[in-house]
Amino acid sequence: MARITYIEHTGKEHVVEVQSGLSIMEGAVKNMVPGIDADCGGACACATCHLYVDEAFLNKTGEKDAMEESMLDFAEDVKPESRLSCQIEVTDELDGLIVRLPVSQH
Amino acid sequence: MSVAETFDPSELPDPYATPIEELDPSDGRLFEHQKHWAYFERLRKEDPVHLSENEEFGRFWNVTKFKDILAVDTNHQVFSSEPSIVIGDPPEDFTLPMFIAMDPPKHDVQRKIVAPTAAPANLIVLEPMIRERVCNILDSLPIGEKFNWVDKVSIELTTQMLATLFDFPFEDRRLLTHWSDVATTTDQVGNNYMEEEERKRILWECYDYFVKLWEQRTDQGDKPKMDFVSLLANNPETKEMVKNPLEYLGNLILLIVGGNDTTRNSISGGVLALNQHPKEYDKLRADPSVIPNMVSEIIRWQTPLAHMRRVATQDTELGGKQIKKGDKVVMWYISGNRDETEIDRANDFLIDREKARHHIAFGFGIHRCMGNRVAEMQLKILWEEIMKRFDFVEVVGEPERLQSNFVMGFVDLPVVLHPKK
Numbered sequence: 092m093a094r095i096t097y098i099e100h101t102g103k104e105h106v107v108e109v110q111s112g113l114s115i116m117e118g119a120v121k122n123m124v125p126g127i128d129a130d131c132g133g134a135c136a137c138a139t140c141h142l143y144v145d146e147a148f149l150n151k152t153g154e155k156d157a158m159e160e161s162m163l164d165f166a167e168d169v170k171p172e173s174r175l176s177c178q179i180e181v182t183d184e185l186d187g188l189i190v191r192l193p194v195s196q197h
Numbered sequence: 198m199s200v201a202e203t204f205d206p207s208e209l210p211d212p213y214a215t216p217i218e219e220l221d222p223s224d225g226r227l228f229e230h231q232k233h234w235a236y237f238e239r240l241r242k243e244d245p246v247h248l249s250e251n252e253e254f255g256r257f258w259n260v261t262k263f264k265d266i267l268a269v270d271t272n273h274q275v276f277s278s279e280p281s282i283v284i285g286d287p288p289e290d291f292t293l294p295m296f297i298a299m300d301p302p303k304h305d306v307q308r309k310i311v312a313p314t315a316a317p318a319n320l321i322v323l324e325p326m327i328r329e330r331v332c333n334i335l336d337s338l339p340i341g342e343k344f345n346w347v348d349k350v351s352i353e354l355t356t357q358m359l360a361t362l363f364d365f366p367f368e369d370r371r372l373l374t375h376w377s378d379v380a381t382t383t384d385q386v387g388n389n390y391m392e393e394e395e396r397k398r399i400l401w402e403c404y405d406y407f408v409k410l411w412e413q414r415t416d417q418g419d420k421p422k423m424d425f426v427s428l429l430a431n432n433p434e435t436k437e438m439v440k441n442p443l444e445y446l447g448n449l450i451l452l453i454v455g456g457n458d459t460t461r462n463s464i465s466g467g468v469l470a471l472n473q474h475p476k477e478y479d480k481l482r483a484d485p486s487v488i489p490n491m492v493s494e495i496i497r498w499q500t501p502l503a504h505m506r507r508v509a510t511q512d513t514e515l516g517g518k519q520i521k522k523g524d525k526v527v528m529w530y531i532s533g534n535r536d537e538t539e540i541d542r543a544n545d546f547l548i549d550r551e552k553a554r555h556h557i558a559f560g561f562g563i564h565r566c567m568g569n570r571v572a573e574m575q576l577k578i579l580w581e582e583i584m585k586r587f588d589f590v591e592v593v594g595e596p597e598r599l600q601s602n603f604v605m606g607f608v609d610l611p612v613v614l615h616p617k618k
Contacts, residue, residue, distance in 0.1 A: 130554045136271045136561035139554070158271070161301070161563050164309055167317050195317060197570055 093186040097124045097142075100194045111183055115176035115190060116140040126192035133177040138165035139196040140176040145189035152179050152188075168193055206230035212239050221249040222259060222529070222602075223284055225387025228503060229600040237261050237532035246516035253384065254284045257506070257525035258518070261532040263539035263557060265516050269507055269528050271562040273300060276507035276526055278564060283603050284506050284527055285385030291397055293447030297455075297564055307448065308567065310432045311425050314362050315568045319423050323361065327575065330357050331582045338614055343593055346610040350579075351464040358575055359456040364424035365410070376403040377457040380450045386603035403453075404446040411439045425452050458604045459501040460572045464579060465596075465607040466499030467491075472592040474546045481548060485584045491548035492576040497556035498546050501605050503531040505560060531605065533557040589615040 095118055097105045109118030119127040119140075128139035135158050144152050149172060155163070159178050163169050176190065209227060212220055212235045222236040240247050240261045247259040260266050269276045281287050282298050296307035313319060334353055338344070352374055360370040379399045382391045407426065414427045421431035429435045429448070438445050471478040481487060507526045512519065520526060534556050537543045541551075559566035566572070583590065591613045599606030 128554055130556075130559075131267070131561045132555055134267055134271055134561060136267065137559075137565060161305065164305065164312075165565065197317075197573065 093181050093183060093188060095181070095185065096187075096189045097126075098189065098191045099126055100192055109181045111181050113181050115142070115174075115179040115181060115188075117177075118181060119176065124192075126196070127176060128196040129177060130197075131177075135159055135162055135175055135178055138162045138175060141166040141169070141173060141193055141196060142176050143170060143172045143191040143193070144174050144179075145191070146172060148185065148188050151184055166193070167195070206232065212236040217244055217247075220244075220247065221251055223249060223251065223254055223257075223387060223527075225389075225600040225602045228387075228602055228605060229598045231598070233503075233531070234535070237529060237535065241532060241536060241538075246518045248518070253387070255286075255525070257284060257527050258515070258520060260515065260526060260528045261536075262516070263533040263536040266528040266530065266533040266557055267561055268515065269526055270505075270557075270560055270564070273563055275510055275513050277510050278304070278505075278507060281385070282505050282507075282564075283386050284504065284525070285383070285387075287385060288393065291393075292443070293450060294441075294444040295447035295451040297451050298447075301563065304563065306434050310435055311428050311448075311452065312567055314423050314425055314428065315571050317570060320570055320574055324574065324578070326361070327358065328578050328582070330354065331575075331578050335582055335586055340614050340616055343611050343613055346468055346590070346612045347461070347465050347607045351461040351607070351610075354464065354575060354579060355457050355461040358460075358571065359453065362424060362456060362571070363410075363426060363452070364422065369406075372403075372406065373453055373457060376400065376450070377453045380454050381458060381601065381604045381606075386601050388600050390600065400446060400450065403449060404442055407445070407449050408439060411445070455566070456568055456571065458606060459566075459568070460575050462501040462604065462606050463496050463499045463572065463576060465610045466501070466605070467495035467576065467580070468590050468612065469592055469596055469607075469610060470495060470498050470546050471548075471590075477546055477548045478589075481580075481584065482588070485581065487549050488580045488584070489573075489577055490550065490553045491580065492573050493553035493556065494546065494548050494550050495576065496558045496572065497534045497540075497553065499605060500531045500534045500556075500558045502558070503601075503603055503605050504529050505564070528560075530557050530560065586617060587614050588617050591615060 093109055095107055095109050097119055105124045107122040116127055116129050116133055120129055130139045131137035159175050163173055209232050222233055227233040245262040249259055250256045260269055277300050278298050279300055280292050296304045356370045356374045359373050360367050379396055382388050410426050411430050414430045417427055417431045421427040429438055504527050509520045509522055509524045511522050535543045559569045593613050594611035596607055597609040599608055
């Protein structure tokens with residue numbers, strides 16, 4: 092279980108408890124956090140669950156694999172801290188994680 | 198002369214009376230006469246990864262379920278897009294390289310160069326103009342008399358949009374429609390209405406036209422204009438492309454067909470679907486804020502491109518079947534979007550459907566539709582403006598459809614407009 096803060100592009104915060112084993116994307120969708128579309132359902136195949144990981148947590152959220160790098164080309168306003176949230180698995184280690192959502196996924 | 202005139206659709210085999218091993222859903226006439234649904238329904242249930250073999254297309258696997266399609270689409274190492282993304286193979290002397298039919302790394306380079314044209318930052322700039330055009334088109338339509346919605350609205354709107362994305366001479370824009378139609382009129386997709394030599398001749402006219410545009414648009418430096426031609430002509434990676442006529446033509450055809458046939462047929466398909474589902478039309482009248490969700494549902498329902506094909510680069514297993522290196526693998530998006538094990542009530546058209554964006558019409562993975570946002574934006578604006586003006590876009594006759602296993606196209610959709618009271 093980890094407490095995750097999703098911050099919308101407007102600044103609105105959503106703090107939710109997400110079960111370990113789920114993805115950061117699923118944590119948002121299951122808790123009705125707006126701003127994550129996840130069209131493909133979590134297959135790293137559409138780039139509509141893009142978000143920015145707070146720099147303090149970048150070393151805990153793992154590395155992007157080649158497919159995620161490729162799919163990030165499809166997202167808008169990609170930065171070094173950009174990730175596809177379906178590719179980050181929630182662990183106890185991620186307790187306190189802060190992620191920021193882009194203006195739009197499409 | 199078209200064969201359709203002497204053809205009786207009831208001659209098409211009943212899929213449930215055919216031995217499963219003989220079932221072959223690739224005949225373009227099945228789609229023209231809407232007989233394909235039952236073929237895919239049976240395949241999804243009884244043999245979801247199904248081998249077919251026929252004279253026209255050789256041996257190919259039919260992948261019919263959502264999850265299996267997703268597995269193929271996201272595994273580009275094992276399932277190559279080269280040399281073509283439709284069932285039939287192109288002639289050796291007229292194989293058009295285009296980035297949709299390329300694998301990484303070349304695919305990634307070329308796609309990235311043209312993608313900004315169809316990206317949100319550019320679309321925000323274009324939106325007011327698109328809305329103005331939609332209004333002009335709708336305000337010019339005849340009221341209370343029958344006309345072909347395909348020609349006056351679907352083609353007109355998408356062709357205007359495409360002309361803008363290419364910065365193509367506006368008065369010549371119907372040439373884009375013509376070239377798009379010719380490009381997809383081929384036995385490679387189950388359509389035999391045109392001789393290949395005639396098709397080639399017309400597509401070379403397209404090339405000649407676009408060479409002139411290319412020559413006018415070089416030397417824009419590192420800040421080229423946002424149209425497709427300027428972006429290709431000024432990028433160090435592609436600025437020599439014009440010297441490879443097949444590759445320039447290939448990418449033109451990709452962008453023309455991609456921006457034309459798809460949205461055009463979703464515009465027509467949406468009108469037909471709402472007519473066939475009057476309760477959904479009532480929902481729309483009661484609450485037009487459902488439009489963005491409805492747009493995704495229309496795209497799923499229509500699935501304007503029925504399939505994409507791949508070639509296995511190695512022996513592999515899919516859905517319990519042994520796929521051999523070199524086998525063609527056809528992902529039937531049109532079937533995946535009706536897969537009830539993935540999409541709740543997949544055979545119902547529901548404009549307020551939950552998770553409407555979870556459809557496979559744009560494909561998934563590195564070849565996912567580049568113009569999906571352009572498509573969604575055009576459909577959204579169109580329906581917003583339709584609902585301001587008309588109570589009912591009434592379909593008043595049988596639609597006429599295209600013979601193709603690839604483009605789910607309308608030729609004629611007769612309608613009468615009923616203005617808002």
